[in-house]
Amino acid sequence: MSVERNLPVVRERKSAILTGDAALIAEQKKLGKLTARERVNALLDPNSFVELDVLNADAGVVAGYGTIEGNEVYVYAQDLTVGGGAVGQKHAKKVLKVMELAQKTGCPIVAMLDSAGAKLDEGVAALDAYAQIAAKATALSGVVPQIALILGPCGGTASVIAEISDITIQSKHGQLFVAGPLVVSAVSGKKVDMNEIAGEEASAKSGAAILTAEGDEHAIAKARQLIAMLPQNNLDEALFAEDDDAARIVNELNDIDEITDVRGIIEKIADKGSYTELYAEFATSMVTAIAKIGGRTVGIIANDPTKDGGRLTVYGCKKAAKLVTFCDAFSIPVVSFVDSEGMKISAAPQGELARAGASLLYAMSETSAPKVSVVLGNAIGMSYAAMASKAVADMTYAWPGAVISAVTTPVATQMLLGDEMTGSSDPIAKRKELEEKYAADIADGVNAAKNGYVDDVIEPADTRKVISAAIEMLSGKRESAIAKKHGNLPL
Numbered sequence: 491m492s493v494e495r496n497l498p499v500v501r502e503r504k505s506a507i508l509t510g511d512a513a514l515i516a517e518q519k520k521l522g523k524l525t526a527r528e529r530v531n532a533l534l535d536p537n538s539f540v541e542l543d544v545l546n547a548d549a550g551v552v553a554g555y556g557t558i559e560g561n562e563v564y565v566y567a568q569d570l571t572v573g574g575g576a577v578g579q580k581h582a583k584k585v586l587k588v589m590e591l592a593q594k595t596g597c598p599i600v601a602m603l604d605s606a607g608a609k610l611d612e613g614v615a616a617l618d619a620y621a622q623i624a625a626k627a628t629a630l631s632g633v634v635p636q637i638a639l640i641l642g643p644c645g646g647t648a649s650v651i652a653e654i655s656d657i658t659i660q661s662k663h664g665q666l667f668v669a670g671p672l673v674v675s676a677v678s679g680k681k682v683d684m685n686e687i688a689g690e691e692a693s694a695k696s697g698a699a700i701l702t703a704e705g706d707e708h709a710i711a712k713a714r715q716l717i718a719m720l721p722q723n724n725l726d727e728a729l730f731a732e733d734d735d736a737a738r739i740v741n742e743l744n745d746i747d748e749i750t751d752v753r754g755i756i757e758k759i760a761d762k763g764s765y766t767e768l769y770a771e772f773a774t775s776m777v778t779a780i781a782k783i784g785g786r787t788v789g790i791i792a793n794d795p796t797k798d799g800g801r802l803t804v805y806g807c808k809k810a811a812k813l814v815t816f817c818d819a820f821s822i823p824v825v826s827f828v829d830s831e832g833m834k835i836s837a838a839p840q841g842e843l844a845r846a847g848a849s850l851l852y853a854m855s856e857t858s859a860p861k862v863s864v865v866l867g868n869a870i871g872m873s874y875a876a877m878a879s880k881a882v883a884d885m886t887y888a889w890p891g892a893v894i895s896a897v898t899t900p901v902a903t904q905m906l907l908g909d910e911m912t913g914s915s916d917p918i919a920k921r922k923e924l925e926e927k928y929a930a931d932i933a934d935g936v937n938a939a940k941n942g943y944v945d946d947v948i949e950p951a952d953t954r955k956v957i958s959a960a961i962e963m964l965s966g967k968r969e970s971a972i973a974k975k976h977g978n979l980p981l
Contacts, residue, residue, distance in 0.1 A: 503545060514571035523641065523663050524706045526552040526569035529602050532710045533565060534558060542587060548573060549580040550605070553588045555597070559718050564592040567602035570642055574606030577648070581609070582619035589626045596723035598635040600713055603652060603664075604642030620647035627654040632819035634723045637716065639709050640664035640699065645688075653698065656816050657716060657768070660690045660699035661709040697772035697809060715766065719780060719787045721820050734761035736784030736958035743950035749829055749867055752777060752794050756827060759783065759954045760790075769809050775834075776806030778813045783825065784958030786965075789817035791877065792827035795867060799831035802873055807846035810877075811853035818857035823961050826863040826883065830873035831898050847872050848980035854882035856977065860964035861885075862957050865892040865935060865944070880943060884967070885960040887953075888935030888944045895932070 515525055524532065530539055534556030541554040550573045553566040566585050568575035575581075585601075592599040608616035624647065630636060631654060638655035645667045652658050652666060660666060667688035675681050686692060693699035703709035721727070740758045749755065757765045760781035767779045775797035779790040791810040793800030817824050833843060854861065854876055863883040865874075874894055878886050888894070900921075931937070938944040948956050 503547075518571055521663060522705055523604075525571065526567035526575075526602065526604070529567050529639075529641065529706055529710060530554070530556070530565055532707060533600060533602075533713060534563065535560070539565075543584050546580060546584060549584050550575040550577075551581050551584050553584045555588065555591065558714055561717075561722060562595065562597045563717060564588045564595075564597055564599045565602070566599075568605040568642075570604045570606065573609070575604055575642075576606050576609040576616075577619050577623075578609030578612045578616050579619050582622050585623050586626055589623075589630060592634050593630055596634060596725065598637065598717055598720065598722060599630065600717070601636070601638045601652070601655065603638060603640050603644040603648060605648060606643060607645055607648070617647070620651070624651050624654060627651055631656070632724060635717065635720045635820065637713050639713055640666050640693075641706055641709060645670060649698075657700050658693075658698065659701045659703055659709045659712050660693050661703045661705050662690050663705065664690060664693075664699075666693045666698050691771075694769075694771040697769055697805065700768045701766075702771075712766075716780065719764070719766075719782065721787075721822070724820055726820075730785050731782075732785030734764075734782075734785070736962075737955045739951050740954055741951045743953060746950060749795050752792050752796075752827060752829065752866070755866070756781070756790060756792060759957065761785065768813065773803055773805035773809045775800055775803055776810050777827075778809055783954065784961065786823065786958075786961055788823045788825050788961065789813050790825050790827070793830035793873065793877075795829045795831075798834060800829050800868070800873070801831055801834035802847060802850070802876070803834045804842050804846040807850040807876075811849045814850075814853040814857055818853075818859045821859050823860040823862065823964070824854075824857060825957060825961075826861070826877045828863060828865045828869045828873055828878045829867035830870060830877075831868050832871035832873050845980050847876060851876040851882065852977070852980055857882075858967070858969040858971070860961055860967050862960045862964075863887070864948075864953060864957070865889065865894060867892060868898070869894045870898055871896055884964055886944050887956055888938065888947050889950050889953075890935070890947055892935035892938075892944075892947070893929050894935060894938045894943070 518525055530552055535558060538556035539554055540556060541552065543553060551566055551568050555562060555564045557563065566588050589599060627636060636655040637657045638652040640652060640658060640660040641664050643665050644652055649666050649668055665684050665688035671682050671684050671687060674687055690699060690702040694702050701712055703712055760783055764782035765779055769778050775794050777792040777794055781788060781790055791813060814824055833847060861883045863878040863886045865878050865888040869878050876882060880886060935944055935947050939947050
């Protein structure tokens with residue numbers, strides 16, 4: 491067949507594919523959701539999308555590449571209006587192609603997940619398709635940033651693929667689950683609905699969704715914002731765009747007597763409008779975020795002292811370790827803000843807590859990216875060791891009045907100076923006096939600085955300037971690790 495005779499046929503087929511099934515698209519719209527191609531076009535810069543394998547229409551996925559703020563990005567969007575977006579061999583082939591291209595070119599990849607599940611008529615071939623995608627996502631981990639947007643059903647093995655990604659963003663229309671409500675109800679004997687076990691609120695509280703969104707457009711906007719802040723790949727130079735004065739003084743920080751809003755403090759220190767909290771509803775005594783300081787993208791971990799004294803919990807440690815490991819993979823500096831009374835101890839067996847603390851200390855110790863720590867208040871026990879010690883931080887600073895100690899001041903006073911309280915005419919006043927003496931003479935940040943465990947005690951107002959200068963100084967940091975395949979992360 492000649493080109494002239496074949497061209498109209500090709501055009502007709504492409505037009506039908508791009509138009510889609512009107513009835514099914516209407517159903518998608520009724521739910522308040524965009525179509526797969528609308529999602530891709532919303533993510534990418536205008537007119538930049540190049541679709542691959544357009545004629546492979548029944549694969550149930552749209553795949554290709556384009557740009558975000560001029561930087562190349564690969565994307566695939568499952569299409570619920572084509573065979574329910576079901577995953578089979580054709581589906582996997584299209585997805586794997588863009589993943590392999592992302593690897594070859596060193597570009598981020600965005601997955602837009604909205605699928606009814608596996609192609610049941612393919613049997614084990616469909617399971618293999620899922621496994622192939624998961625294996626490739628694993629191979630790309632730490633090579634290029636991977637962001638998964640959960641915009642509809644994402645169940646079974648698909649949920650695992652989403653969790654392999656660096657960042658998961660779930661819209662209110664998304665459902666992330668291993669087993670559906672019928673299975674859960676049968677196993678638990680309790681009737682549950684999909685939203686209860688897999689909705690965005692459930693995913694946020696379990697830590698499965700790092701960010702949540704009101705709908706498709708909101709989720710896509712968050713993905714664009716994050717990708718614009720991240721390097722293209724693990725060999726790319728760190729992004730730098732100084733839109734806010736790196737030496738800006740934050741005078742209101744000098745007026746803080748007690749830390750009641752650590753997030754507000756971080757926002758003031760960060761470049762204006764750059765702070766994005768991650769895992770906001772999960773393990774809330776630990777704060778994790780991406781932001782810019784002095785034009786450079788940084789990962790932030792911080793204790794919230796209003797939540798049980800900012801104590802380190804099992805999930806709090808894991809949450810922080812996850813972000814630190816991600817930052818290290820892409821040479822993103824890590825900034826720690828410490829105000830914690832140590833580990834959260836209970837009467838329960840403490841093995842899991844010890845393992846979680848080991849995960850955080852391991853991640854911080856192993857990270858070769860620049861690390862700067864600021865002790866805002868308490869740095870007790872493991873919180874100092876894992877977040878601020880010279881073993882894990884390149885530079886450690888403290889605010890005036892910071893307390894650095896193996897145990898809390900009341901416990902230390904009782905253990906060291908208990909005899910002085912015995913027989914006192916006013917034990918309460920005597921305890922207060924001795925606690926103040928211990929905090930000032932032994933545990934004060936100034937004493938730590940005198941002994942080289944803290945690099946400087948700084949004015950709170952200068953915190954942004956000091957961090958910016960430290961990150962700039964450390965930008966050329968190089969470390970030679972001991973030759974090994976990999977360590978054994980405590981899980």
